[in-house]
Amino acid sequence: MQKYVIISNDIRNKILNGEYVANQQIPFEKDLCVHYNASKMTVKKALDMLVSEGLIIKRRGSGTFVKDLSADAINRITLANQFRGTTSLYPDKKVYSKVLNFSIEKVPELAANKLNIASDSFVYDIHRVRYVDDKPTVMEKIYMPIDLIPNLKEKNIKGSIYGYIKEELHLNIQSAHRTISVRKATDFEAEELGMEKGDPVAVAEQVGYLDTGSAFEFSTSIHRYDNFSAEFVLTSN
Amino acid sequence: MQKYVIISNDIRNKILNGEYVANQQIPFEKDLCVHYNASKMTVKKALDMLVSEGLIIKRRGSGTFVKDLSADAINRITLANQFRGTTSLYPDKKVYSKVLNFSIEKVPELAANKLNIASDSFVYDIHRVRYVDDKPTVMEKIYMPIDLIPNLKEKNIKGSIYGYIKEELHLNIQSAHRTISVRKATDFEAEELGMEKGDPVAVAEQVGYLDTGSAFEFSTSIHRYDNFSAEFVLTSN
DNA sequence: AAGTGGTCTAGACCACATT
């Protein structure tokens, strides 16, 4: 484990344990260097992680301070900000899909733009409803280039596509760009998700990237309004 | 301007100009060090900024590559990820508020938790509807500790609260923690925002922090569904 | 004036991918 991660974890624990309390100044970088037997750059990197998690504040000229977070906010922050497929989001629940469509098609223009592939490429055209503990939760429309994700089968669609990509193809998912918006459910969405017509839904449009830099997924997810939230920390620098 | 910002900007421009194209490998860190006459740490920091913006990918052992982004995604990314008040989000538009309430109250329990202040503290209780170009756009319920933000006046509520905090109080806003969810508009919200009853709304709950580390704002914003989106980049490391 | 965090360096060694 890297030294800056160890230092960062240690300080995070001290904050969560209450050893460093709200608004308290924590030791200077110089002293932390001595305490952890590390160089200034390393300590700084450790502290910067905590800044981007939203736990501490640094002020040049005066020092580093624990943010005055409510217990509530601390809880949310510790649920780290990783992104995962639906399956691993609900590790204790039964997750499966009703497959509405699974075919290979010429890529629609919008998807070609998002995936940045040639307009005569072929993609999987996947349409499914995800059930969590037998309750319909999300309707997903997914396009994936067949070149990048070979041999996708209906059983993967029913289970975890991300699992197939990671464990069977041994590809690494690197990042995702996501946009969230809100609208009324269509009649079809309402029916499939067990809602009333016109009920609100959250729409998450996402482009996922492999660590090769290629976009492997353009998806649009329709979430029931009672089962959706997104959280993030915004920083000014 | 810091050297790593200059380098970062230069490379970002080369990507946006098309000088470095999608999936192309960009020069090695070693060569960039020579080209920019900078040390490895500095070049690395510059590249890491671009990674977190989602423009490039780094792979240990092989090199650094331009992400295969659609033009569309590039546009969204260049609209950088800063957070601002409504006023500066719409610099060319006329922004003002209808004030529904502006009073000083004992802090409600929920707000006391979020702001992490004593339960016998006093806060401004602000309720307003923001109009952009004469169209109602957001309804905001805001609590701010009176100790932190003294002398707030109704004219600030009608205009820009953030402007007052920054320009008149000379306080620095450091970060914000935001959660987004979705629900149906109440009848009152529908009326004030000019929607039908039960129309979808996006609800953004936000706790804002000063660079002193204190929470200065707990707000809940109700956004019309036709005028809301949130964007972010998720990274696996 | 003294002390903080921010940036930068020149070079070392390591983990990993490719050849």
Next chain:
DNA sequence: ATGTGGTCTAGACCACTTC
């Protein structure tokens, strides 16, 4: 075996806050 990016150091100088 070579070469990539990742981590870490020891120390320098700078920008800013506080006294």
